[in-house]
Structure formats: C-alpha cells, structure tokens
Amino acid sequence: MTGRDLARLPKAHLHLHFTGSMRVETVREMAAAHGIRLPRALDESSYPPRLSAADERGWFRFQRLYDAARHCVRGEADMRRIIREAAIDDGAEGSRWLEIQVDPTSYAPYVGGITPAIEIVLDEARAVSASAAETGAAQVGVIVAASRIRHPLEARTLARLASQHAGEGPGAVIGFGLSNDERRGETEDFAPAFRIAERAGLLLAPHAGELLGPTAVETTLAALAPQRLGHGVRSVEDPRVLDQVVEAGVGLEVCPGSNVSLGVYGDATEVPLRRLVDSGAQIALGADDPLLFGSRLVDQYVSARADHGLDDAEIAELARNSIRMSRAPGGVREQSLADIDSWLADDRSSSL
Known part of the structure; x- marks a missing residue:
C-alpha cells in the first residue's frame, strides 16, 4: 500500500522512554567504554531481541535487558548523548516535538542525586531544542515518570x-x-503523587491498559484523573470503559510495536487501532522503547497504513491528534498543524 511519505508527515512523539530511546550502537559503544558486557540479545547476532511480557517470566526478561542498557549510562555525557540522539532521530522521522519520559532515580548515583540528574536532562533538552532549526531535531519537553x-x-x-x-x-x-509493570503495585496508592503534580499544572500521563485490561484503565481514570494514558489500548475490551475514555477526552498513546513485541497481540493486524479510531478516541502513536522493540516512530505510522488500512486523511488526523494532545509550544503547534495540511494536500506518492 503506497501513499505520501510518512517520514515527512509532521507529528509529535508523546510516548518514548529515556533508556529505551537509545540507538543500539550507542548502547554498545557505552558498554565498551565502561567495560560492561552486554547480554547476548543486544549484540549484533541476535538483535532485536525476541520478547514477551505475557507472564511474569517474560516481563523479567524484558526488564533485565532494559536494566542492562540502563546500566551502561554512567554519567552526564552519556545522559546528554541520549537526549540529543533521541531528538535528532525523531526529527528525521518528522517529529517536531518530543516528550521523553525519564526516571531520574536510575541515573542519580552517577551524577550526585536526582536533582542533578533531572537538571542534566533538562539542560540538554533546552540545548538541542535551541539548535533544532539548524539540526532538524525535534524540540524536547520532559515527563518525569515514577515506577x-x-x-x-x-x-x-x-x-x-x-x-x-x-x-x-x-x-x-x-x-x-x-511506568513499569502495571501488574505491580496498587494504582490508588500513587494518587497523592499525582495530586502534587496536578497542583503544579503538570500533564498527568500514567501507563495503563496494555498488560492489564479495561478494569485497570477504569481504575486509573478514577484514581489518578489523567489527561492521557500510556497505551490504554485494551480499553476496547469493554465498551463501557472505552466510552469513559472517549467522553472524558483522555488521549491514548498507542504503541503498536510495543503491543506486539510484548505479546499483548499476536501480530500487528490484531492491534485494535481501527476500533479505537472509529470509537472517536484521541490517539497518538508512539514507539515506547525502540531499543528493545526494533521499531521507531515512523514504523508505527507505516503499520497504521499497511496493517490497518488507514488512508492518508486518517493518518494525518493521527498526526494532528499527537500535536493537539501534546504540551508543545503554541508556535510549534500552529506551524505543525498547518504543515500537516500541506502534507495532505501534496499528492506525490511514496512507497512508505
């Protein structure tokens, strides 16, 4: 199925994790520099790894690989490199605005605490954003994610x-x-943290509804009052819960590559993207953890076209949703929406 060039489609990327954003070559270089031996699943002969989180054992394997990659991040220079490369890679795929999720506790031991850790991330996000016009990188905002x-x-x-x-x-x-395994912990116990963030005017975007079904989505809506859900894809399993999502205007960060890699669905055609679109839900596509899933942002749009039959007008609306659901500055939003219209008006085709 052909259509307009999806890498040229302006979009925002709302679901990308700090460690999971890394290029596999970067992980290997960091491991070599710090004398760390990587698991075989991250070497050239077996990459990308075969994953499943359908049970606790499968999640443990995924988490072990994620932790191995995170263990290679040993200081300020490594952290800055991750932010800069993520922004450049996203920009190359048409992303104008990136909201990257980071848990600073993971990197605090190497930089003197959680405050220096988040300040390094924010400082590099400002720097790469300031040069975006010259480098083509996406501009970057940061979501702090608890575990x-x-x-x-x-x-x-x-x-x-x-x-x-x-x-x-x-x-x-x-x-x-x-974030992390939604089968762990009690969602309601995290409500006080979300009320702190809410009072500061922060966007509330917890994970829910990927490894667990619609009951977890309903619980998250009631306990945490989010504006967006990381994933939320399994809300389709209960029409009543899906109606709650739509009526509340809660955006869904749908990550098809993640869903398949973690064994939530058997293949890309089983991801209920079409049903979510037809329900009227606000949907933005995300790559989640490209390092481990082997697919980046534009691949999710390719899947929307090839596996779910979305035409270019529908794909453009997904891109518009990603901008509208974001916290991108007004100028970025207005220009991106105008450029999406221009992309749709251009009938030149591509094989993407």
Missing part, C-alpha cells in the same frame, strides 16, 4: 521534583507519569 515497582512515597518525591521544574516549552518538565 510502579517502587514505594509510592518515592513517587511523591519525584512529583515534588517535577513540580519544582514545571514549565512550558523545551527544556521544562511538562508532565508526570507512572
């Missing part, structure tokens, strides 16, 4: 840290999230 597998009190600490750096535009903390 479900840690104590909820740590989430409150991170929410306060995020609040201290809350702002608008590139190089600011624009949101607060909750």
